[in-house]
Each structure stands twice: as C-alpha cells, then as structure tokens.
Amino acid sequence: MASAPADPAPIRLLLVDDEPSLREPLADYLVRQGFAVRAAPDAARARSLLVEERPDLVLLDIMMPGEDGLSLCRHLVETRELPVILLTARGEATDRIIGLEIGADDYVVKPFEPRELVARIRSVLRRATRAPVMTEEDALYEFDGWRLDPLKRRLTDPEGTVVPISSAEFRLLVAFLSHPRQVLDRDRLLDMVQGREAHLFDRAVDNQVSRLRRKVETDSRDPRLIQTVWGGGYRFAADVRRVVQAADRPGG
Structure with missing residues (x-):
C-alpha cells in the first residue's frame, strides 16, 4: 500500500520585536496560519537563533533597545541574503527609506492587519524564489x-x-x-x-x-x-x- 505523500515543510519565520504585546499574539496568529515561527525580543537573541536555524524570512522591528533593526537588517542582507520585512511605526518614514536602501524587501506600518502581513510574507517569498526567465537554462x-x-x-x-x-x-x-x-x-x-x-x-x-x-x-x-x-x-x-x-x- 502506497504511503501518503508527506506534508511540505512549513515556511520558517523569525519574528524580532521588543514589544511582547505585539510579538506574542502575532507569533500565535502566524502559527495558526501554518508558519513555523521563532520569536526574539532583540537583535542579540535573533543572532543566536540564526546560528541554530536559517529561517525563510525575517520580520524585523526597526526600533529596539540595543542593536536596532536597521543594523540587523544590514547584517541579514549582506551576510545571509535573507528576505526581510520591516515592521515600522507610522512616523518612521525616513527609517523605512533607509531600510529599503539597505536591502529590505518590504515594510508594514504598525498597527497593521495580520492578514495583510501574511499576504506580504507570501508575496516576498514568491519574488525571492522566482526563477529568472532565461532563454537557455544555464x-x-x-x-x-x-x-x-x-x-x-x-x-x-x-x-x-x-x-x-x-x-x-x-x-x-x-x-x-x-x-x-x-x-x-x-x-x-x-x-x-x-x-x-x-x-x-x-x-x-x-x-x-x-x-x-x-x-x-x-x-x-x-x-x-x-x-x-x-x-x-x-x-x-x-x-x-x-x-x-x-x-x-x-x-x-
């Protein structure tokens, strides 16, 4: 009897935000949407988690104590080439521009609808994995x-x-x-x-x-x-x- 095909591995997200009131319920929501989520309250913890496992995408708050999100974003883009979505406050327009200049793939302004964030995650991942159109494969x-x-x-x-x-x-x-x-x-x-x-x-x-x-x-x-x-x-x-x-x- 043929065995049923294995379910595909869930998309792995790293959520980095210093606000427990946002981080914890958002992580729970994303898990219910089928993602595998690891959460970190700051950049130092995020760097430790990155040593243990490579996520498919990082959700990154800009304003955090210690190392800020822009610094961590630069590290992720330059050394790990990970897709990054910035979580920004409404008044951080300059930081959003800097984040995009550094190489972030997208941003979402707080407060946001979790459904919108899920749509952005899937959109960024589609672009990140989309193969370029070539006349010859190699x-x-x-x-x-x-x-x-x-x-x-x-x-x-x-x-x-x-x-x-x-x-x-x-x-x-x-x-x-x-x-x-x-x-x-x-x-x-x-x-x-x-x-x-x-x-x-x-x-x-x-x-x-x-x-x-x-x-x-x-x-x-x-x-x-x-x-x-x-x-x-x-x-x-x-x-x-x-x-x-x-x-x-x-x-x-």
Whole structure:
C-alpha cells in the first residue's frame, strides 16, 4: 500500500520585536496560519537563533533597545541574503527609506492587519524564489568583465571575486541585464523588480539603484554602467552577453 505523500515543510519565520504585546499574539496568529515561527525580543537573541536555524524570512522591528533593526537588517542582507520585512511605526518614514536602501524587501506600518502581513510574507517569498526567465537554462550574463550566474545568484567582478548581492539587488540587476541599453522608467522597474503588490514608491527604486551602483561601478558618483536618464528612468549602458556553460560530462 502506497504511503501518503508527506506534508511540505512549513515556511520558517523569525519574528524580532521588543514589544511582547505585539510579538506574542502575532507569533500565535502566524502559527495558526501554518508558519513555523521563532520569536526574539532583540537583535542579540535573533543572532543566536540564526546560528541554530536559517529561517525563510525575517520580520524585523526597526526600533529596539540595543542593536536596532536597521543594523540587523544590514547584517541579514549582506551576510545571509535573507528576505526581510520591516515592521515600522507610522512616523518612521525616513527609517523605512533607509531600510529599503539597505536591502529590505518590504515594510508594514504598525498597527497593521495580520492578514495583510501574511499576504506580504507570501508575496516576498514568491519574488525571492522566482526563477529568472532565461532563454537557455544555464546561461550566464557577462558585461564589462563582470559575470552573473542567475541560477546560483552569484555575481563576480572582473578579477573573479564574488561580490555579495541582496535578493533585491539581484532582481534589479537581472532587469537591467535583460534589457541592455533600453530606458526603463521607475514604474516599469517597480513592476519587474518588486511587483505592484509591494506598494513601494519611486524613491525605493532610486535607493536600490544607488546600492547596486556601489557594487558594480568603479565610481558610483559618476556611474558608467547604470546611467540616469533624466525624466525617463535608468539605462544599462554596457553590452551584455549570454554565455551557456558547458555541461559536465563523464570522462571529460
């Protein structure tokens, strides 16, 4: 008798918030929605939990005692490439912009409807796991001595050094490399990179472009690859090649 297929493993969330009145009932709600949740009251505890287990997504409060959420967000994006949704107070507009610039994937303003948060979680995870559209399954992007492997999400510079790249930066770079020398306005970039369900604003695109320029430009203040088209948006100004990797063959 064939055994029933095993249930898929639940999505693992790390919830970091110093307010027990929000953290505990929200964790309970998310568990009832089918998520596996670990909760931390501060960044120090969150870092300890991250050593034990890698979550699929982090829900992160900005204002916390000790290390704040922006500092922890930077660490998560740069060293672990984890999707992050910021939980922010209504008056923290500047912090939200900084968080998006650092590489957070989305934000939710307190007080929020838990159902909205669940929708944002699923949306961010869909974007994070969405495979890039490629004409050849294992084709690489090459531009100006750089190389991007979309399957491994690995960016290497002309010297062959791997350059860490966040999920948001990866999606933005793929958008540019898929449309070289074309002017892409902010609305189109939002659709291609974030999706309209993220409810982000034009300024977030500018911040993400600035972050990406710091990774790939010799001088980010005088960009040569990602050019600003005043009144129009941005244009990737280098030639892009698609290179198919040779498959490994036995005895080769």
